[in-house]
Amino acid sequence: MTIMTDRLTGDRYVNPYTDFGFKMLFGTEMNKELLISFVNSLFDGKEVITDLTYLNTEQLGTAETDRKAVFDVYCENEKGEKILIEMQRGEQQFFKDRSVYYSTFPIREQGRKGEWNYELKAVYVIGILNFTFYDEDSEYFHHEVKLVDINTKEVFYDKLTFMYLEMPKFNKTENELEDMFDKWMFVLRNLSRLMGRPAALQERVFTKLFEAAEIAKFSKQQYDEYEESLKAYRDWQNTIETAKMRSREEGRAEGIEVGRAEGIEVGRAEGIELGRAEGRKLERIEMARKFKASGIPTDIIAKNTG
Numbered sequence: 001m002t003i004m005t006d007r008l009t010g011d012r013y014v015n016p017y018t019d020f021g022f023k024m025l026f027g028t029e030m031n032k033e034l035l036i037s038f039v040n041s042l043f044d045g046k047e048v049i050t051d052l053t054y055l056n057t058e059q060l061g062t063a064e065t066d067r068k069a070v071f072d073v074y075c076e077n078e079k080g081e082k083i084l085i086e087m088q089r090g091e092q093q094f095f096k097d098r099s100v101y102y103s104t105f106p107i108r109e110q111g112r113k114g115e116w117n118y119e120l121k122a123v124y125v126i127g128i129l130n131f132t133f134y135d136e137d138s139e140y141f142h143h144e145v146k147l148v149d150i151n152t153k154e155v156f157y158d159k160l161t162f163m164y165l166e167m168p169k170f171n172k173t174e175n176e177l178e179d180m181f182d183k184w185m186f187v188l189r190n191l192s193r194l195m196g197r198p199a200a201l202q203e204r205v206f207t208k209l210f211e212a213a214e215i216a217k218f219s220k221q222q223y224d225e226y227e228e229s230l231k232a233y234r235d236w237q238n239t240i241e242t243a244k245m246r247s248r249e250e251g252r253a254e255g256i257e258v259g260r261a262e263g264i265e266v267g268r269a270e271g272i273e274l275g276r277a278e279g280r281k282l283e284r285i286e287m288a289r290k291f292k293a294s295g296i297p298t299d300i301i302a303k304n305t306g
Helices: 019-026 029-043 095-108 180-193 204-213 220-293 298-305
Strands: 052-054 073-077 082-088 123-129 142-148 155-166
Touching (some): 019 073, 019 082, 019 220, 029 052, 029 204, 095 123, 180 204
Parallel strands (some): 082 123, 123 155
Antiparallel strands (some): 052 073, 073 082, 142 155
16 A cells, blocks of 8 residues: 655654644544544543534734734533633743633633623633653643642632643553543654554544544645645744754853863862972971981981971
8 A cells, every 4th residue: 555645744644733733633623523532531531522612713802902812722612611722832931821811811701791790611721732841750741730729739719720731741652552641642742753543543533533634635725734834833843942052052151161260260279279288398398307417317207297
Protein backbone atom coordinates (compact mmCIF):
# COMPACT_ATOMS: atom_id res chain seq x y z
CA MET A 1 0.00 0.00 0.00
CA THR A 2 1.36 3.40 -0.98
CA ILE A 3 1.28 6.00 1.78
CA MET A 4 0.68 9.54 0.56
CA THR A 5 2.60 12.26 2.41
CA ASP A 6 2.77 16.02 2.21
CA ARG A 7 5.22 16.95 -0.53
CA LEU A 8 6.78 19.70 1.58
CA THR A 9 6.92 18.23 5.07
CA GLY A 10 6.90 14.49 4.47
CA ASP A 11 4.10 14.18 7.05
CA ARG A 12 1.03 12.06 6.48
CA TYR A 13 -1.13 13.69 9.13
CA VAL A 14 -1.80 17.30 10.07
CA ASN A 15 0.14 18.90 12.92
CA PRO A 16 -2.42 19.59 15.71
CA TYR A 17 -0.18 22.30 17.18
CA THR A 18 -0.83 24.50 14.16
CA ASP A 19 -3.76 26.88 14.31
CA PHE A 20 -5.33 25.27 11.23
CA GLY A 21 -4.78 21.70 12.43
CA PHE A 22 -6.19 22.22 15.92
CA LYS A 23 -9.28 24.10 14.80
CA MET A 24 -9.98 21.65 11.97
CA LEU A 25 -9.85 18.66 14.31
CA PHE A 26 -11.61 20.18 17.32
CA GLY A 27 -13.30 23.39 16.22
CA THR A 28 -15.60 22.29 13.39
CA GLU A 29 -19.12 20.93 13.53
CA MET A 30 -18.24 17.95 11.33
CA ASN A 31 -15.59 16.84 13.84
CA LYS A 32 -17.53 17.63 17.02
CA GLU A 33 -17.39 13.95 17.99
CA LEU A 34 -13.61 14.29 18.40
CA LEU A 35 -13.97 17.25 20.74
CA ILE A 36 -16.60 15.48 22.89
CA SER A 37 -14.41 12.39 23.22
CA PHE A 38 -11.33 14.46 24.13
CA VAL A 39 -13.13 16.56 26.75
CA ASN A 40 -14.78 13.48 28.31
CA SER A 41 -11.35 11.83 28.58
CA LEU A 42 -10.21 14.84 30.62
CA PHE A 43 -13.22 14.64 32.94
CA ASP A 44 -12.51 10.93 33.50
CA GLY A 45 -16.09 10.05 34.43
CA LYS A 46 -16.59 12.95 36.86
CA GLU A 47 -18.84 14.46 34.20
CA VAL A 48 -20.05 13.00 30.92
CA ILE A 49 -20.84 15.30 28.00
CA THR A 50 -23.30 14.04 25.40
CA ASP A 51 -23.37 17.14 23.18
CA LEU A 52 -21.53 20.41 22.66
CA THR A 53 -22.58 23.63 20.96
CA TYR A 54 -19.90 25.81 19.38
CA LEU A 55 -19.95 29.46 20.47
CA ASN A 56 -18.39 32.57 18.97
CA THR A 57 -14.64 32.41 19.63
CA GLU A 58 -14.21 36.19 19.44
CA GLN A 59 -15.22 37.81 22.72
CA LEU A 60 -15.57 41.54 23.35
CA GLY A 61 -15.39 43.38 26.66
CA THR A 62 -18.25 45.32 28.20
CA ALA A 63 -17.04 48.54 26.56
CA GLU A 64 -15.70 49.29 23.09
CA THR A 65 -12.33 50.25 24.57
CA ASP A 66 -11.96 46.89 26.34
CA ARG A 67 -9.45 44.42 24.99
CA LYS A 68 -11.07 41.54 23.09
CA ALA A 69 -10.17 37.86 23.44
CA VAL A 70 -10.03 35.29 20.65
CA PHE A 71 -10.28 31.68 21.79
CA ASP A 72 -9.16 28.59 19.85
CA VAL A 73 -12.32 26.64 20.71
CA TYR A 74 -15.26 27.87 22.78
CA CYS A 75 -18.37 25.78 23.41
CA GLU A 76 -21.00 24.81 25.95
CA ASN A 77 -22.44 21.45 26.94
CA GLU A 78 -26.08 20.45 27.25
CA LYS A 79 -26.20 21.92 30.79
CA GLY A 80 -25.05 25.32 29.61
CA GLU A 81 -21.59 24.95 31.16
CA LYS A 82 -18.87 26.82 29.25
CA ILE A 83 -15.72 25.11 27.97
CA LEU A 84 -12.84 27.16 26.63
CA ILE A 85 -9.89 25.35 25.01
CA GLU A 86 -6.56 26.93 24.14
CA MET A 87 -3.63 25.36 22.32
CA GLN A 88 -0.56 27.25 23.55
CA ARG A 89 2.12 26.60 20.95
CA GLY A 90 5.02 28.25 22.76
CA GLU A 91 6.03 29.45 26.18
CA GLN A 92 4.44 32.72 27.27
CA GLN A 93 5.61 34.65 30.33
CA PHE A 94 2.12 35.43 31.66
CA PHE A 95 0.18 32.43 30.37
CA LYS A 96 -1.51 31.79 33.74
CA ASP A 97 -2.60 35.43 33.89
CA ARG A 98 -3.98 35.11 30.38
CA SER A 99 -5.95 31.99 31.37
CA VAL A 100 -7.53 33.76 34.32
CA TYR A 101 -8.31 36.79 32.15
CA TYR A 102 -9.92 34.60 29.48
CA SER A 103 -12.06 32.87 32.10
CA THR A 104 -13.72 36.21 32.92
CA PHE A 105 -15.43 36.35 29.51
CA PRO A 106 -17.60 33.21 29.86
CA ILE A 107 -18.32 34.25 33.47
CA ARG A 108 -19.26 37.83 32.64
CA GLU A 109 -21.45 36.97 29.66
CA GLN A 110 -23.77 35.03 31.98
CA GLY A 111 -24.82 38.24 33.68
CA ARG A 112 -28.48 39.18 33.20
CA LYS A 113 -30.20 42.50 33.23
CA GLY A 114 -32.94 43.07 35.76
CA GLU A 115 -33.71 40.56 38.48
CA TRP A 116 -30.94 37.96 38.79
CA ASN A 117 -29.68 35.92 41.73
CA TYR A 118 -26.07 35.65 40.38
CA GLU A 119 -26.21 31.89 39.89
CA LEU A 120 -23.51 30.88 37.37
CA LYS A 121 -22.93 27.87 35.17
CA ALA A 122 -19.58 26.13 35.52
CA VAL A 123 -16.64 27.35 33.44
CA TYR A 124 -13.76 25.12 32.33
CA VAL A 125 -10.54 26.52 30.86
CA ILE A 126 -8.42 23.84 29.19
CA GLY A 127 -4.86 24.66 28.17
CA ILE A 128 -2.90 22.27 25.92
CA LEU A 129 0.68 23.45 26.38
CA ASN A 130 3.61 22.81 24.06
CA PHE A 131 5.94 23.78 26.92
CA THR A 132 6.37 22.99 30.62
CA PHE A 133 5.59 24.91 33.80
CA TYR A 134 8.00 23.07 36.07
CA ASP A 135 11.03 21.14 34.84
CA GLU A 136 11.86 19.63 38.23
CA ASP A 137 8.87 17.24 38.17
CA SER A 138 8.93 15.24 34.95
CA GLU A 139 5.92 13.07 35.86
CA TYR A 140 3.38 15.71 36.91
CA PHE A 141 1.90 17.04 33.67
CA HIS A 142 -1.90 16.99 34.18
CA HIS A 143 -2.92 19.93 36.35
CA GLU A 144 -6.49 20.49 37.59
CA VAL A 145 -6.82 23.79 39.42
CA LYS A 146 -9.76 25.10 41.46
CA LEU A 147 -10.34 27.76 44.11
CA VAL A 148 -9.33 26.10 47.40
CA ASP A 149 -9.54 27.18 51.05
CA ILE A 150 -5.91 27.34 52.16
CA ASN A 151 -6.62 26.17 55.72
CA THR A 152 -9.06 23.32 55.10
CA LYS A 153 -7.60 22.27 51.71
CA GLU A 154 -11.21 21.86 50.56
CA VAL A 155 -12.54 23.18 47.26
CA PHE A 156 -14.15 26.53 48.03
CA TYR A 157 -15.79 27.05 44.61
CA ASP A 158 -16.22 24.16 42.19
CA LYS A 159 -17.66 26.02 39.20
CA LEU A 160 -14.35 27.40 37.94
CA THR A 161 -11.77 24.84 36.80
CA PHE A 162 -8.47 25.27 34.99
CA MET A 163 -6.96 22.20 33.34
CA TYR A 164 -3.41 22.35 31.99
CA LEU A 165 -1.67 19.61 30.00
CA GLU A 166 2.13 19.91 29.74
CA MET A 167 2.50 17.94 26.51
CA PRO A 168 6.34 17.65 26.42
CA LYS A 169 6.19 15.63 29.64
CA PHE A 170 3.91 12.94 28.19
CA ASN A 171 6.27 10.23 26.96
CA LYS A 172 4.22 7.03 27.10
CA THR A 173 4.73 4.63 24.22
CA GLU A 174 1.89 2.95 22.33
CA ASN A 175 2.22 -0.18 24.48
CA GLU A 176 1.87 1.83 27.70
CA LEU A 177 -1.48 3.49 26.90
CA GLU A 178 -4.05 2.56 29.54
CA ASP A 179 -7.20 4.61 28.95
CA MET A 180 -8.82 7.18 26.64
CA PHE A 181 -6.97 10.04 28.30
CA ASP A 182 -3.63 8.35 27.55
CA LYS A 183 -4.71 7.69 23.99
CA TRP A 184 -5.72 11.31 23.35
CA MET A 185 -2.49 12.55 24.87
CA PHE A 186 -0.55 10.17 22.65
CA VAL A 187 -2.39 11.38 19.55
CA LEU A 188 -1.86 15.07 20.33
CA ARG A 189 1.81 14.49 21.11
CA ASN A 190 2.64 12.30 18.10
CA LEU A 191 0.04 12.74 15.33
CA SER A 192 2.23 14.59 12.82
CA ARG A 193 5.04 12.03 13.29
CA LEU A 194 2.88 8.96 12.66
CA MET A 195 2.83 7.21 9.30
CA GLY A 196 -0.17 5.04 10.11
CA ARG A 197 -2.84 4.43 12.71
CA PRO A 198 -1.37 2.68 15.80
CA ALA A 199 -2.91 -0.66 16.71
CA ALA A 200 -3.71 0.62 20.22
CA LEU A 201 -6.12 3.23 18.85
CA GLN A 202 -8.97 1.04 17.65
CA GLU A 203 -11.91 3.09 18.94
CA ARG A 204 -14.26 4.45 16.27
CA VAL A 205 -13.50 8.05 17.24
CA PHE A 206 -9.86 7.55 16.22
CA THR A 207 -10.95 6.15 12.86
CA LYS A 208 -12.67 9.48 12.27
CA LEU A 209 -9.68 11.43 13.57
CA PHE A 210 -7.12 9.78 11.28
CA GLU A 211 -9.42 10.22 8.29
CA ALA A 212 -9.88 13.92 9.07
CA ALA A 213 -6.17 14.46 9.73
CA GLU A 214 -4.86 12.95 6.50
CA ILE A 215 -3.21 15.73 4.51
CA ALA A 216 -3.62 13.94 1.17
CA LYS A 217 -7.41 14.32 1.49
CA PHE A 218 -7.29 18.11 1.90
CA SER A 219 -8.82 20.34 -0.73
CA LYS A 220 -6.55 22.88 -2.46
CA GLN A 221 -7.88 25.63 -0.17
CA GLN A 222 -7.37 23.51 2.96
CA TYR A 223 -3.85 22.63 1.92
CA ASP A 224 -2.94 26.28 1.26
CA GLU A 225 -4.37 27.32 4.64
CA TYR A 226 -2.50 24.52 6.37
CA GLU A 227 0.74 25.47 4.65
CA GLU A 228 0.41 29.07 5.87
CA SER A 229 -0.46 27.89 9.39
CA LEU A 230 2.48 25.49 9.43
CA LYS A 231 4.83 28.26 8.33
CA ALA A 232 3.57 30.54 11.12
CA TYR A 233 4.02 27.69 13.64
CA ARG A 234 7.58 27.02 12.52
CA ASP A 235 8.45 30.73 12.57
CA TRP A 236 7.13 30.89 16.13
CA GLN A 237 9.16 27.83 17.14
CA ASN A 238 12.31 29.27 15.55
CA THR A 239 11.76 32.57 17.38
CA ILE A 240 11.48 30.74 20.70
CA GLU A 241 14.56 28.60 20.03
CA THR A 242 16.57 31.66 18.97
CA ALA A 243 15.53 33.50 22.15
CA LYS A 244 16.51 30.48 24.27
CA MET A 245 19.85 30.19 22.47
CA ARG A 246 20.59 33.88 22.98
CA SER A 247 19.64 33.57 26.63
CA ARG A 248 22.01 30.61 27.05
CA GLU A 249 24.83 32.45 25.24
CA GLU A 250 24.32 35.60 27.29
CA GLY A 251 24.24 33.53 30.46
CA ARG A 252 27.41 31.74 29.42
CA ALA A 253 29.20 35.02 28.59
CA GLU A 254 28.06 36.52 31.88
CA GLY A 255 29.25 33.43 33.73
CA ILE A 256 32.68 33.64 32.07
CA GLU A 257 32.97 37.33 32.95
CA VAL A 258 31.94 36.72 36.56
CA GLY A 259 34.35 33.80 36.67
CA ARG A 260 37.18 35.98 35.43
CA ALA A 261 36.45 38.66 38.01
CA GLU A 262 36.25 36.06 40.76
CA GLY A 263 39.46 34.47 39.46
CA ILE A 264 41.28 37.80 39.65
CA GLU A 265 40.09 38.28 43.21
CA VAL A 266 41.06 34.75 44.17
CA GLY A 267 44.44 35.22 42.45
CA ARG A 268 45.06 38.46 44.31
CA ALA A 269 44.17 36.85 47.64
CA GLU A 270 46.33 33.82 46.87
CA GLY A 271 49.23 36.11 45.89
CA ILE A 272 49.00 38.00 49.15
CA GLU A 273 48.90 34.78 51.12
CA LEU A 274 51.86 33.33 49.18
CA GLY A 275 53.81 36.55 49.79
CA ARG A 276 53.15 36.34 53.48
CA ALA A 277 54.16 32.69 53.60
CA GLU A 278 57.38 33.41 51.71
CA GLY A 279 58.15 36.27 54.10
CA ARG A 280 57.68 33.99 57.10
CA LYS A 281 59.92 31.37 55.50
CA LEU A 282 62.75 33.87 54.90
CA GLU A 283 62.37 35.12 58.45
CA ARG A 284 62.81 31.59 59.81
CA ILE A 285 65.86 30.98 57.60
CA GLU A 286 67.51 34.16 58.86
CA MET A 287 66.75 33.16 62.45
CA ALA A 288 68.24 29.70 61.83
CA ARG A 289 71.45 31.27 60.50
CA LYS A 290 71.81 33.40 63.64
CA PHE A 291 71.20 30.37 65.88
CA LYS A 292 73.84 28.39 63.96
CA ALA A 293 76.38 31.22 64.23
CA SER A 294 75.81 31.17 67.99
CA GLY A 295 76.75 27.46 68.12
CA ILE A 296 73.27 26.08 68.88
CA PRO A 297 72.93 22.43 67.80
CA THR A 298 71.17 21.97 64.45
CA ASP A 299 68.50 19.60 65.80
CA ILE A 300 67.30 22.29 68.20
CA ILE A 301 67.43 24.93 65.41
CA ALA A 302 65.34 22.70 63.12
CA LYS A 303 62.81 22.01 65.86
CA ASN A 304 62.29 25.72 66.58
CA THR A 305 62.42 27.16 63.07
CA GLY A 306 61.08 24.40 60.85
